[in-house]
Amino acid sequence: MPEPMSAKNTRNFCIIAHVDHGKTTLSDRLLEHTNTVSQRVLTAQHLDSMDLEKERGITIKSHPVTMTYRAKDGQDYKLNLMDTPGHVDFSYEVSRSLAACEGAVLLIDAAQGVEAQTVANAQLAFGQNLKIIPVINKIDLPSANLELCTRQLEDILTIPAEEAILASGKSGIGIVDILEAVVARVPSPRWSDYPQARILVFDSLYDAYRGCIAYVRVFSGSIKAHDMMMLMSTGQKAEVKEVGIFTPKMEKCTVLNAGDVGYIVSSIKTPSEVKTGDTITIAARPATEMLPGYKEVRPMVFCGLYPLESDDYEKLKAGLGRLQLNDAAFVYSSESSLALGFGFRCGFLGLLHMEIIQERVRREHDVEIISTYPSVIYHIVKQGGEEIDVDNPVNMPDPGTILEIREPTIRASIIIPNSSMGDMLSIIMEKRGVCEHTDTLDMNRVMLRCVLPLNEILVDFNDRLKSVTHGYGSMDYELGDYMASDLVKMDIMINGDPVDAFACIVHRDKAESKGRQLCEKLAEIIPPQMFKVAIQAAIGGKIIARDNVKEMRKDVTAKCYGGDISRKRKLLDKQKEGKKKMKQIGKVSIPPDAFIKVLQNN
Amino acid sequence: MSASDTAQAKGVGGAPLGLYVHVPFCASTCDFCAFYQTQPTAETVLGFLDGVKAEATLVDWPRPITTIFWGGGTPGLLAPRQIEVLGATLRERFLGEPQEWSVELAPASVTVERLAAFKAIGVTRISLGVQSFSPALLEGLGRQHTKEQIYRAHERIRAAGFRSVNLDLMFALPGQDEASWMADIDAAVALAPDHLSTYCLTFEEDTALWVKLSQGKVKLDIEREARLYEETWARLAQLGYEQYEVSNFARPGHACLHNLNTWGMHEWIGLGPSAASQHAGWRGANIADLALWRERVARGERLTEDRVALTPALLAEDALVFGLRRNAGVDLAPWRARCPEAPWPVVEVLADRLVAEGLAERAGSRLWLTNRGRLLADTVGAEIMAAFEIESEQISL
Ligand SMILES: Nc1nc2c(ncn2[C@@H]2O[C@H](COP(=O)(O)OP(=O)(O)OP(=O)(O)O)[C@@H](O)[C@H]2O)c(=O)[nH]1
Ligand SMILES: C[S@@+](CC[C@H](N)C(=O)[O-])C[C@H]1O[C@@H](n2cnc3c(N)ncnc32)[C@H](O)[C@@H]1O
Ligand code: SF4
Ligand SMILES: [Mg+2]
Secondary structure, three states, X not given: OOOOOXXXXXXXXXXXXXXXXXXXXXXXXHHHHOOOOOOOOOOOOOOOOOHHHHHHOOOOOOEEEEEEEXXXXXXXXXXXXXXXXXXXXXXXXXXXXXXXXOEEEEEEEOOOOOOHHHHHHHHHHHHOOOEEEEEEXXXXXXXOOHHHHHHHHHHHHOOOHHHOEEOEOXXXXXXXXXXXXXXXXXXXXXXOOOOOOEEXXXXXXXXXXXXXXXXEEEEEOEEEOOOEEEEOOOOOEEEEEEEEEEOOOEEEEOEEEOOOEEEEEEOOOOHHHOOOOOXXXXXXXXXXXXXXXXXXXXXXXXXXXXEOOHHHHHHHHHHHHHHHHHOOXXXXXXXXXXXXXXEXXXXXXXXHHHHHHHHHHHHHOOOOEEEOOOEOOEEEEEOOOOEEEEOOHHHOOOHHHEEEEEEEEEEXXXXXXXXXXXXXXXXXXXXXXEEEEEEEOOOOEEEEEEEEEHHHHOOOHXXXXXXXXXXXXXXXXXXXXXXXXXXXXXXXXXXXXXXHHHOXXXXXXXXXXXXXXXXXXXXXXXXXXXXXXXXXXXXXOEEEEEEEOOEOOOOOOOOOOOOHHHHHHHHHHHHHHHHHOOEEEOOEEEOOOHHHHHHHOO | OHHHHHHHHHOOOOOOEEEEEEEOEOOOOOOOOOXXXXXXXXXXXXXXXXXXXXXXXXXXOOOOOOEEEEEEOOHHHOOHHHHHHHHHHHHHHOOOOOOEEEEEEOHHXXXXXXXXXXXXXOOOEEEEEEEOOOHHHHHHOOOOOOHHHHHHHHHHHHHHOOOEEEEEEEEOOOOOOHHHHHHHHHHHHHOOOOEEEEEEOOOOOOOHHHHHHHOOOOOOOHHHHHXXXXXXXXXXXXXXXXXXXXXXXXXXXXXXXXXXXXXXOOEEEEEOOOOEEEEOOEEEEOOOOHHHHHHHHHOOOOOOEEEEEOOHHHHHHHHHHHHOOEOXXXXXXXXXXHOOOOOXXXXXXXXXXXXXXXXXXXXOOEEEEOHHHHOOHHHHHHHHHHHHHHHHHHHXX
């Protein structure tokens, strides 16, 4: 069954950039120009389809879409575009999308120039041997600095400046140039003459009615409904129920051929059975070698998530299972806490990732949750040489039995204006980091390569980076080595009782200031209480900081006549209901988002 | 007061019995008010009077009425003749002569003729809804009276010679500063009332002010409210008015007996739309709709809303919740005797903690809140309810 457009006329590419450089907005223009989405229904940042993405104006998931474009050579081309997220926490999404493409459009915000994720994402694309099309975007901005951008392209990214296309996603400048460049410069689909079918699963989604939906790129062969497929990593077979493409909504089609991007619905219902990165083949004529997967990402930040109502445990469990299917970078396993009951230890790529997952649990799965203080994984060497991993401060062994605690570090690339150098170095020092190299990028900017404890950058590092550089600094990082460090477990006590969910691991020298900061913040977040509530931070039983929750001042109904007695009871009942929305720890009601709040406004 | 606590706690026959009549008419609706009322017409007023007559026949009048309260709405809107009819209707039913008979009036409708009618049927106490002496604040509340009308109404009331006169004031109003509130207190005290009610403005759902609050046009400021409460209490004490409840002050011998009866969880009969009752084993309210109330009364139905059976545990719980709003607090002993199965150990732990933290004081079996504690009476009430709830859950297991 010959397809109207052969693989020769197919181009697979993604749009990559630093956060907010305009990828999703530019995608809108491409959808519009190719009539993929009619102007009537096109919304701003159309591909950001999740509510959370729309609200926050950031892309969280990669979004594929198939477009048809008649090029200047008179031929029709099938263009499979993937819009990707720019935030560092989601760089895993980018590498998975890149694996399904032959080319990448690399955007540079004309007013911001090259930033940390521009460099990082460009390197990911180089690493996968993709053709890069550099685009200087937002040239409509009065502050656009084209000269700087082209120089940075050459100096920092070693991309010839004459390859750059000038564009504006907002004003629709350069759209045709970009489409033509994709047709001309991106190679047609690779590895298509492999003798058997090989199909890469680059993402998956759980649908309540249809089970698992695999997002795929067909490299060789084809797949259609009723085929018997096989997952190469496990050998598991399943019948294909439906195949289709993204327009960007899912649209059923008869067959997916080599070079195509689309989706497969199969008889597999269990989320965990379809792994992102796996290769699908046809069971009757299976391939022998899998497609190169991508290196598995390891979560770096952990926290406990607990249902606010213990009855919701199963609901939370099911919700986490579904989110994991949609997000391979997120992991969880069950744990329990004295204060919070039964819940889950969850791993994330970073704090934004953590926040997003929590928000999605609340919204998409309708479970109110409470989270513990975030932690990283520590390696503990015990007396006698035994080594254990601890991702929850509660499991920290007795200090007397510990020989050494090692903590994870990151290797960070930080790009900042020259003028912020002094401030930035002092933040790095304060965060126990060392700066190993400084590279001059151009007349105005330097790139610092440093090693920092992961623990230290979790909370407010990025905010402080932005603030000392007036928004011009940016950072990218990857996990580095483990290093021995003088760490201690800090307990937080409410009215003298340690609350396990609040325990955290800190550097000894910083314990006091951290303890003070935590107590202060908690005292502020916990709503005023009638009885005195002391919040204390302690190390090995020694109090190092304390604060008091604010005293409640007034809570009394003014008027109370006979008619008010049944009414008044209703009012007090309502008040009790409100309290139920909080977690009772000891005698104190803690709002479920206490820790997210502690982390936020610092 | 201690003696009557004991009487109720024992459930003795000779205990006080109140009578509340809700007169649901107002000339217009004030921006803060959530009480049930409508604009009167000749027809609805007659319907109301007939309805009360019919409802009164449905009630069992077990013993003499000790106190009467006509509230509203604005009972003072009734014509002199109607006042007499309503008075006569009730007198046909109840036994004995009440110790106290209160009526609520709004300044704009106080006339010599109406006062004479009240006097004639036996009213002993007038409660005048002053709210504020400041024209701007009155305007801001959507009140229909002027400062001059307040003074004229007050003169007429005094001239008519009732045993007790109360003035209602409100504070923490939008646009009211501390100085203007103190000026209102002083202006009220200058009239030498026997009783003062000072109500902190409450934003009641479905009122014009509530809408303003939700639109952000006015703001809640709890700290300011707390400060105004404290200053009010201190100032009125200085001026010789003894506080006996969160919002109520009286000269010796002038506390409102009807309300004390209610807060002490004694019994009262309520007549009229939206009126609540607590007697003959039931607590409940009539429907807050004049026409529906009449229909139901015609079918022999009353107390159709929020109906609950009175149990010793419920009464004990509410005696604590509402009794602690009073400066005198509650005597736990009689309630303990009447309802030994209530969670007294939990209550004792709570009481100890309140005392330890300076929120309550205790002498023997009587427990009362300090000023700081009384400002938190709702939280204290919620804790008491929680204690009783735990207990009832355990009992039902
Ligand atoms: N002036 C101007 N503003 C633009 C242009 N393109 C995007 N923007 C604005 O830049 C902001 C970010 O745009 P997005 O398209 O969401 O950027 P993104 O790269 O997809 O962001 P992430 O997915 O979060 O990494 C929005 O406020 C856009 O309105 C442009 O060409 N010119
Ligand atoms: C039911 S009104 C009856 C009195 C009469 N209708 C009048 O308004 O003059 C009794 C008193 O309750 C008080 N009140 C009513 N609504 C209130 C509110 N939302 N907040 C505080 N006090 C209120 C007022 O002081 C009012 O005088
Ligand atoms: S405050 Fe009095 S006059 Fe105003 S609406 Fe309420 S009951 Fe009627
Ligand atoms: Mg985006």
